[in-house]
Amino acid sequence: MSPHRARYARYSGGPDPLAPPVDLADALDVIGQDVMAGYSADHAMREYLRRGSRDQTGLDELARRVAEKRQELLQRHSLDGTLREVRELLDRAVLEERKQLARDLDDDARLAEMRIESLPPSTASAVSELADYSWRSPSARADYERIKDLLGREALDQRFAGMKQALENATDEDREQVRQMLSDLNDLLAAHARGEDTSEQFREFMEQHGDFFPDDPQDVDELIDSLAQRAAAAQRMMNSMTAEQRAELMQLSAQAFGSPALMDELGQLDANLQALRPGEDWGGSEQFEGAQGLGLGDGTGALQQLASLDELAEQLSQSYPGARMDDIDIDALARLVGDDAAVDARTLSELERALRDSGYLNRTSDGQLRLSPKAMRQLGKALLRDVATRLSGRQGQRDVRHAGAAGEASGATREWQFGDTEPWDVTRTVTNAVLRTASEGGQPARGIRIDIRDVEVTETEARTQACVALLVDTSFSMAMDGRWVPMKRTALALHHLISSRFRGDALQLIGFGRHAEVMDIEELTALDAQWAKGTNLHHALLLAARHFRKHPSAQPVLLVVTDGEPTAHLEPDGEVYFDYPPHPLTVAYSVRELDNVARLGAQVTFFRLGEDPGLARFIDQMARRVDGRVVAPELDDLGAAVVGSYLGSRGPGSYREQFGGFYGGGRGFWVDD
Structure with a gap:
């Protein structure tokens, strides 16, 4: 058994080393x-x-x-703690003195009684009145001396935190050291104000009086900053008192340590600090409403806390x-x-640092x-998982990383190439690694390391590639009716699916508002809401047809997300024509380009957003014309509907392999014409 015993305590060496990483x-x-x-x-x-x-x-x-x-x-x-404490000491002193006078029978005692009974009600005035009084009771005299000592310590505690406790039971020698420190400090600050101070002067001051400054300032500016913040808080405390309280404290201050010279030095210190740091808040005040009284030092600390x-x-x-x-x-x-x-x-x-540094x-x-593109991939991955959940209709089998996207296995294997999504042939891969390790002089018995050159994948039957054009409405109504973000989420989910699982497919994102344009996913994701009116489906179909013609060997897939009938088209000179309600020429141009897309063999799906009857009739007629389909999803299901349509266009096998064997159109409403 070890003689050492374990000791446990709170970790205080910085951030918790066992804390989970930021999410x-x-x-x-x-x-x-x-x-x-x-x-x-x-x-x-x-x-x-x-x-x-x-x-x-x-x-x-x-x-x-x-x-x-x-x-x-x-x-x-509240800020009357010092006044309360002074009043308690005064009342106790007066009570003890009355007891003593009642026991004394001489005439001077009667005169003293009359003086005691005629003391003014003001605490400060009573203390001043008794300044030259000859106390007969030793305990009363001690309490009165404590008042002067308390006032001195509180006055110093206002400017130098901790002085009230440090000077408790202080001797005359201790008070003289404080007075000398204040005098030297004022000399240093005055020299600094004139630009005549030196680092040697500051060093000598700290060597002699450094015990009064536990925060250990390194130069005169640090010293001034610290003192000025405290002095400004003390001034704000005085400003926060009632006029009567301020008057009483000002009158009592003359009794501090029984030495008016102390208050003169403190007054000079305040003046020097205010001149050197006029930017501090010297004129503010606060409204204290509680019952727990604070002394001058504690009150100043409270004002500093409020400032902090x-x-x-x-x-x-x-x-x-x-x-x-x-x-x-x-x-x-x-x-x-x-x-x-x-x-x-x-x-x-x-979190902020990680977001900036993580790329x-x-x-x-x-x-x-x-x-960044990295962020787009991460977002697309999360959105695709959500889409998979909606399509599967159940928990589990959500993460597309576990699904295959290849066709039927042919029985052969081949070397892995970049972009392949076919499953590894584990036996062939490990065998290749063993043979390579042995040929390079290694010892397989001690373990092998698989190199990318060793990997072989299961060969699959050829699968038709798809050329996909996703047309998303970016018109005014999409932003106005809350369809802006679901549209972008849909585009990002489809983009991530194709770029990660169907790399051979060609996707083009086309936004169409008053005019249409091809967009990168980053550009579409960051696109601000478009407030210009117009839905130029004609222009978007022109761009989609151009995309399909660039990939003649791929299966064209046209996906159109819109919430309005076409209200704009391109004129022969390239200018945009807009009219609402839709002009017959706009409709004719849009229908003509849809026919052109259909002649290229495109599988067409319209995703209708909103309940406008006119839009529903128009979309149904357009879909029927090209033997297409119409989906009217809820906004939350738009991504699942679009991704489901894309996978469906590739055949039931692709759909099942991607999302755990469930084949269907999500929770949207499919209408086959």
Whole structure:
């Protein structure tokens, strides 16, 4: 048995080394949704950090906790703690003195009683009145001396945190050291204001008086910053008191340590600091509403806490130019709000850093952030899993990575080539690795390493390639009626399926609004809502036909997603003609191009969004004309309907292999004409 015993304690060496990694997939999904809704990637990331997610606290929630802490400070405390403590000491001193005078029978005792009974009701005035009083009770005299000592320590604690406790039971020698420190400090600050101070002067000051400054400033500017922040908080505390409280404290200050010189030095210090740091908040105030009294030092500390909370709120807002998560003071958040808040903020900061460093976001030449191709693949993968779930109608068999996309096996094998999706022949692959290892002088008994050259795949029968044109409506109505993001999600899911599982197929994305244009998936995903009116199906069909002609050996597949009848067409001179209701010439041009596409052998499917009867009649007639199909899916099922139609066009085998043997059109409504 080991003589050493294990000891357990909270880990305090930085971020938890056993904490799970940040969930970039969840963040990317939310950011991708906002980007597809028309926001910039940078704005989308900021919104995610602000809102958070189901499992991740966002900046808004942290800001709420900061505001709650601030309100708690104001509602719990009041600023009359010193006045209360002075009043208690005074009342106790007066009571003990009365007891002593009642026992004394001389005439001077009667005169003293009259003086005691005629003390003014104001605490400060009573303390001043008793400044030259000859106390008969030793305990009363001690309590009165404690008042002067308390006032001195509180006055110093306002400017130098911790002085109240440090100078408790202080001797005259201790007080003289404080006075000398204040005098030397004022000399240093005055020299600095004139530009005459030296680093040697600062060093000598710290060597002599460094014990008064536990934060260990490294130069005079750090010293001034620290003192000015505290002094400004002290001034804000005085501003937050009532006029009566301020007047009482000003009158009492003359009794501090029984030495007016101390207050003169402190007054000079405040003047020097305010001149050197005019940018500090010297004029602010707060409204304290609680019952727990704070002394001058503790009250000043509370005002500093409030200032720190305000600074944290500004950092958490991330609303200023150049804002970054690294700006947030994690240590201050832990100290003022709690460790949980600090952990949440640190996680958000790591999320931001990971999003920027992982390659999911790229910065363009104009300085804007864009979703990278890597991010597009990740989003497409997630969307395709969702589509698979909707198509299968059940949990399990969701991830297309486990499905084959090849045709029937021919019985032969061949060397793997880039882009192949056929399954590995494991026996041949391992045999190749063993033979290669032996030929290279290795020892297979000690294990082998498979090289890409060893891989053989199962050869399959030739399968027809598809040439796919996805036409998506980008007109005004798509954005207005909430169909913008589902349209983009659909395009991204289909793009990922073809690029990852059917690499031999040729997909072209065509957006059509007032005019049509071919788009990359990144371009379509980042496309802002188009507010120009017009649905130019004619132009889109022209581009689709051109795409089909470029791939004469592939099976053409035309998928059209729209929520409106065609209202625009191209004139012979290339200009766009728009009219609503649809002009007969626009309809005729659209029908003519659809016939041209049909003559190329295209399998046509229309995806009708919305319940407009006119659109339904037009789409039905168009589909019937080319022996096509019509799908009227709900928005949530649009992606499943489009992907299902594409897979269906490749034959039932492809569909079953991709999505676990279930063959159908999703939860859309199929109408075969």
